[in-house]
Amino acid sequence: MNKLHHIAFVISLWFLSIQTLAQESSFSNDQVLSNDIGQKITAIMEDDVTPPRESISMLNEILASEETSLTTQNILEANVLKAELLIYLEEIELAGQIAQQYLPGAIKNNVEKLIVRLKLVELAVLDKGGYSEITEHKISALLEHAVKFNDSIAQGDIYIAVGHSRYLSGNLDKALIMFQKSYDIYAKHNDDSKLSLALNSLANLYSDLNDLDTAIQYLIEAVDIKRSLNDEMSVSIMLYNLGMSYLTNNDFQSALAALSESLQISASLEDSIGILWTKQAIADIRLKQNKPNEAITFYLETEKHFAETGDKRMHYQAVKGLFDSYILLGDSSKAKATLSKAPALLASLNSDAYDADYLKRSAQLAFINAEYKNAYLLQTQYSEARTTLFTQEKEQDIQKQRVKFDSEIKDNKNQILSRDNELKALRIIQHEKQNQLWIVVIVFALSFTIFIGFFLYRQTINKNLFKTMSLKDHLTDSPNRRAILEKAQAIWVTATTNHTELFIAIVDLDLFKKINDVYGHDIGDEVLKSFALSCKKCFRKNDHFGRYGGEEWLFVMENNEQQEIEQIFQRLHIELNSRKISGLPIDKAITFSVGVTKLSASTSKSLKLLISKADENLYKAKENGRNHIAFDSSSYPFS
Numbered sequence: 001m002n003k004l005h006h007i008a009f010v011i012s013l014w015f016l017s018i019q020t021l022a023q024e025s026s027f028s029n030d031q032v033l034s035n036d037i038g039q040k041i042t043a044i045m046e047d048d049v050t051p052p053r054e055s056i057s058m059l060n061e062i063l064a065s066e067e068t069s070l071t072t073q074n075i076l077e078a079n080v081l082k083a084e085l086l087i088y089l090e091e092i093e094l095a096g097q098i099a100q101q102y103l104p105g106a107i108k109n110n111v112e113k114l115i116v117r118l119k120l121v122e123l124a125v126l127d128k129g130g131y132s133e134i135t136e137h138k139i140s141a142l143l144e145h146a147v148k149f150n151d152s153i154a155q156g157d158i159y160i161a162v163g164h165s166r167y168l169s170g171n172l173d174k175a176l177i178m179f180q181k182s183y184d185i186y187a188k189h190n191d192d193s194k195l196s197l198a199l200n201s202l203a204n205l206y207s208d209l210n211d212l213d214t215a216i217q218y219l220i221e222a223v224d225i226k227r228s229l230n231d232e233m234s235v236s237i238m239l240y241n242l243g244m245s246y247l248t249n250n251d252f253q254s255a256l257a258a259l260s261e262s263l264q265i266s267a268s269l270e271d272s273i274g275i276l277w278t279k280q281a282i283a284d285i286r287l288k289q290n291k292p293n294e295a296i297t298f299y300l301e302t303e304k305h306f307a308e309t310g311d312k313r314m315h316y317q318a319v320k321g322l323f324d325s326y327i328l329l330g331d332s333s334k335a336k337a338t339l340s341k342a343p344a345l346l347a348s349l350n351s352d353a354y355d356a357d358y359l360k361r362s363a364q365l366a367f368i369n370a371e372y373k374n375a376y377l378l379q380t381q382y383s384e385a386r387t388t389l390f391t392q393e394k395e396q397d398i399q400k401q402r403v404k405f406d407s408e409i410k411d412n413k414n415q416i417l418s419r420d421n422e423l424k425a426l427r428i429i430q431h432e433k434q435n436q437l438w439i440v441v442i443v444f445a446l447s448f449t450i451f452i453g454f455f456l457y458r459q460t461i462n463k464n465l466f467k468t469m470s471l472k473d474h475l476t477d478s479p480n481r482r483a484i485l486e487k488a489q490a491i492w493v494t495a496t497t498n499h500t501e502l503f504i505a506i507v508d509l510d511l512f513k514k515i516n517d518v519y520g521h522d523i524g525d526e527v528l529k530s531f532a533l534s535c536k537k538c539f540r541k542n543d544h545f546g547r548y549g550g551e552e553w554l555f556v557m558e559n560n561e562q563q564e565i566e567q568i569f570q571r572l573h574i575e576l577n578s579r580k581i582s583g584l585p586i587d588k589a590i591t592f593s594v595g596v597t598k599l600s601a602s603t604s605k606s607l608k609l610l611i612s613k614a615d616e617n618l619y620k621a622k623e624n625g626r627n628h629i630a631f632d633s634s635s636y637p638f639s
Contacts, residue, residue, distance in 0.1 A: 037062065037074045045081055051270040052085040059085075076105055076114055083121045089273060090311060096125035113154060116145050120161050127168050139165060156185035156194060160201055167205065176205060196225040200238055203245070212249045219245060236265035236274055243281060252285055259285070276305050280314065283321055292325035299325060316345040316354060323361055332368050339365060356385035384522070473547040475525055476532035481554075484546025488556045491544070492607045495558070495599055502599040503565055504614045505555040510591040510626040512551035523583040527590060534575040538568060554611070562598070562631055569594050569629050573638045591638065593621040594629040
């Protein structure tokens with residue numbers, strides 16, 4: 001987790017926790033919170049000096065030594081706080097286990113803010129593993145809770161955490177909306193401490209848009225607020241963020257000043273995680289300043305500790321820094337030994353960018369060791385990976401520009417509203433110039449109308465563009481999983497209502513992984529494109545298909561008979577193998593297996609059941625030797 005995101009999310013949990021401790025309990029009389037134990041938990045929560053791991057030890061002592069006097073709410077409060085502290089320490093898996101264990105109890109006892117805190121912990125766990133449909137479900141539930149809090153500080157805390165999750169999933173426009181909502185709520189309640197969190201989150205967004213000057217300005221404001229509140233922990237983390245922004249801007253002197261102060265505060269607070277992150281950042285600066293020996297000293301320390309804590313992303317960054325430092329010193333043997341640690345880390349990180357980064361350094365090492373053929377092959381693979389990443393980055397740039405455009409539009413609208421207010425005040429003071437002011441107002445109104453018309457026109461274009469992008473599989477130019485499932489749902493509703501014929505088919509390209517392994521992923525991509533083009537040629541307009549995932553395709557066919565469907569897929573088989581695929585041997589046949597099912601009484605309850613039945617038939621086709629089409633009661637090989 002990026003530390004710039006980390007601070008906004010962790011501290012939002014922290015403040016929401018304090019509010020929860022203060023709220024009135026809805027427990028029955030035999031579950032009333034014990035004042036003594038409750039005060040101990042509150043004291044741990046409000047203590048900004050004790051390191052998180054010591055606070056966890058104190059909570060464990062409370063849970064163990066006073067077990068007989070603990071109420072249900074005592075247990076819930078202590079474990080929720082423990083999960084939040086574990087999130088701060090990035091012990092994500094254990095935090096998730098605690099949330100899963102105690103969320104049912106919070107729901108049973110109807111403690112709204114405890115429920116929200118546990119759901120925020122769950123969201124942090126999901127964010128660590130990457131975006132999924134489950135993440136979207138959790139976000140929707142949290143936003144429903146936010147409405148119940150009715151514009152309170154707790155509502156702002158939910159918005160800033162959801163914005164953090166939106167940011168990690170690449171939804172920059174939605175993240176900006178959430179951050180702005182939280183900022184507005186904190187400003188309304190004059191909560192300077194929370195305003196600093198919103199500024200920190202906005203700084204992260206602007207940094208990603210390469211507007212580093214604005215990001216730095218926001219961070220300086222956030223640090224000043226936290227200093228005035230004597231919140232040393234937050235000051236330390238925000239100084240780290242400020243130092244990283246300066247580093248990105250190649251202002252090494254300012255970066256070192258901010259990071260050195262952050263390191264000093266982290267040491268005084270015994271914040272081991274903060275110390276590690278800051279030392280690694282200082283090592284990055286020393287490497288950029290061509291001081292590899294100083295960089296190595298820091299990298300060796302951080303690499304060891306990140307390996308122990310299991311933070312694979314930061315561990316890989318330390319390995320990469322050590323490699324670059326050894327290369328700069330001309331010590332290829334140590335560079336090679338260091339780089340050998342990377343593959344195991346990359347397997348867990350599952351990042352195309354990191355994989356490309358590794359290929360680049362492997363090619364560099366091979367060249368230094370005079371392994372020129374291997375160096376050439378690795379460099380070629382790196383170039384191909386960078387090309388793919390460049391395409392992805394360009395697609396992301398569209399979204400980033402949209403965020404920037406939306407932000408500029410909002411700023412312009414605010415300026416217009418500000419001018420409108422000035423004109424109204426001037427009209428009251430200078431009543432004798434009313435006619436002139438009317439002219440100004442009319443001109444202003446026309447300008448505003450033209451501006452809004454242009455704005456709505458651009459928004460409509462952007463909306464249609466992004467809607468089309470969200471429903472397309474960019475590799476094959478076919479409907480993606482979301483699009484074909486939406487189409488299937490609509491057709492299924494019509495078929496079950498009107499009692500019309502409906503078939504669902506799932507196609508799997510046989511031994512597709514072997515094609516990728518033998519001929520390369522580029523050839524595999526060409527096979528998928530060829531399959532999509534063959535489908536477009538062989539199927540009728542009222543038949544629908546889309547890429548269901550990987551090499552699997554979903555087909556929705558109305559008003560057909562089983563014999564017709566068999567003939568259609570037979571034609572598809574012939575068409576696919578008549579196409580010449582560059583890089584694939586001419587005699588290499590591409591086969592596929594098909595599972596087909598017909599809408600019946602047993603599958604009319606939901607589309608999910610119908611698709612599941614088709615999937616069972618697909619498995620039957622594969623069991624029969626692949627290159628088969630399997631219906632509910634029969635199976636045939638393709639000729």
